Amino acid sequence: MGRQPCCEKVGLKRGPWTIEEDNKLMNFILNNGIQCWRLVPKLAGLMRCGKSCRLRWINYLRPDLKRGALTEAEEDMIIELHSRLGNRWSKIATHFPGRTDNEIKNYWNTRIKKKMKLKGLDPVTHKPVQTKTRDFETNNGEMQHHQSLGFQETTVSLIPNLKDYDDQMQHKTEEGSPSNQSRDDSCIKNSDMGSSLVFQNKESLGSFTMDSYQNLMDNPFFWDCFTGLGESFP
DNA sequence: AAGGATCCCAACCGCGGATGT
């Protein structure tokens, strides 16, 4: 039942890394840098394949790694980025200095996915699993109350709109559209952690910033809009 | 206390793209 070895070479060590191996790899890279991962294990005196060394360095040994649990703000940003980028974890991870794509992917799969399902949202499309939104809205007095507080219907469908927009942009890029602007550039004005995301040229959105998204997410009424959506869909 | 179920994450695999020859 076991897995096939990732390298054909027999005798290479697999499984969890020991402290000694970590030290060897760390010392080697800090002293010599990385030219070719394939050569790293040989030169560092490790019985590992280059791929394994690369992964260990990137996901665990890198000195700039941020340790500890992800914050709520980071979690919200992951959701937002995932709604636009899909499962492109490495792209998403570039917005989180010190976090790895593996870490974000794991966090998504083990926690956010569940949270979204509990809120009645499809983790793939970010759309409510429910289709009869009209019935929901008309039968839900609270929803109307929230709208009277300033939450428009478009607010709830915001994430799906972003995804659709991103899909369209990707399609455009794949077709080799003369407008060569990258998808990220077209919708993110300043994508560094902590700065505002500004979505432009989208009829359905107008202008929308990450800050306002954060405000939305922080507002308990926003999440109330989804309460009960999942109950009718096991 | 025991043991079964579930959660979580480090590590692995296979694939596709980039680069070199």
Place this chain on the structure above:
DNA sequence: AACATCCGCGGTTGGGATCCT
């Protein structure tokens, strides 16, 4: 152009830790 090699990415899994009964 064709092939080989390497790297990086995303999906998946093994197994330790934790929770539940």
